[in-house]
Amino acid sequence: MEIAIIGSGNVGGTLGKLWAAKGHQITFGVRDVSLLRGEFIPNTRFAVITEAIASSEVVVIATPANAVDEVIRGSSDWAGKTVIDTTNRLTPPSDDSTGSQAQDIARLIPGAHVVKAFNTLGANNFANPVFDGIPASMFLCGDDPGAKAKAAELIRELGFDVVDVGDLSFAPLLESLAKLWILMARGGYGRDFAFKVLKRS
Numbered sequence: 001m002e003i004a005i006i007g008s009g010n011v012g013g014t015l016g017k018l019w020a021a022k023g024h025q026i027t028f029g030v031r032d033v034s035l036l037r038g039e040f041i042p043n044t045r046f047a048v049i050t051e052a053i054a055s056s057e058v059v060v061i062a063t064p065a066n067a068v069d070e071v072i073r074g075s076s077d078w079a080g081k082t083v084i085d086t087t088n089r090l091t092p093p094s095d096d097s098t099g100s101q102a103q104d105i106a107r108l109i110p111g112a113h114v115v116k117a118f119n120t121l122g123a124n125n126f127a128n129p130v131f132d133g134i135p136a137s138m139f140l141c142g143d144d145p146g147a148k149a150k151a152a153e154l155i156r157e158l159g160f161d162v163v164d165v166g167d168l169s170f171a172p173l174l175e176s177l178a179k180l181w182i183l184m185a186r187g188g189y190g191r192d193f194a195f196k197v198l199k200r201s
Helices: 010-021 049-054 065-073 101-108 145-157 168-189
Strands: 002-006 025-030 044-048 058-061 082-085 113-116 137-142 161-164
Touching: 002 010, 002 049, 010 025, 010 044, 010 058, 025 049, 044 049, 058 145, 065 101, 082 101, 082 145, 101 113, 101 168, 113 145, 113 168, 137 145, 137 168, 145 161
Parallel strands: 002 025, 002 058, 025 044, 058 082, 082 113, 137 161
Antiparallel strands: 113 137
8 A cells, every 4th residue: 555654753653664564655744855864664755744645545644643733734635545543632622623633633634534543552562462462452443434444454464453443433432542541551551561352252
């Protein structure tokens, strides 16, 4: 797939490198390409954010939550894109919020298909999501079946067990689950843990 990663920090940088290693074409969207320095990673390139979005079928938003509006309003070429929102808003939402960060993003880019995923555990677990032989659960939700199928494929490639909880109206629950993970990580569990859904056969 052609995947744009907007935000090259822990989450975006890790996902981009992992998917590039599996043969996907990754474009990291940045504000100023001329300021970049660092090692070359096969199957990756850097471009300004608008170009990265325009050239990709999947766009991963992995910026700090307070930078999302700027990224979205700075680009208009979202039609038909699968947009994976990985962000977690840890401060109170604005008065015009629709309920979650993911739903607010969907409202701002109505032509895109927003999927919430990769927000319920730390990026340090992305490269190895298997704990004592058991794959961690990666939760997702979204309104478009095709977009969710693309996101699920990318999730499975990393070794996660995909848990589809439903449409985008469930995004507030996933964002609350992220807050629980953060609370537990800070409260003694550390960052090397994940959630798992267990079901009797």
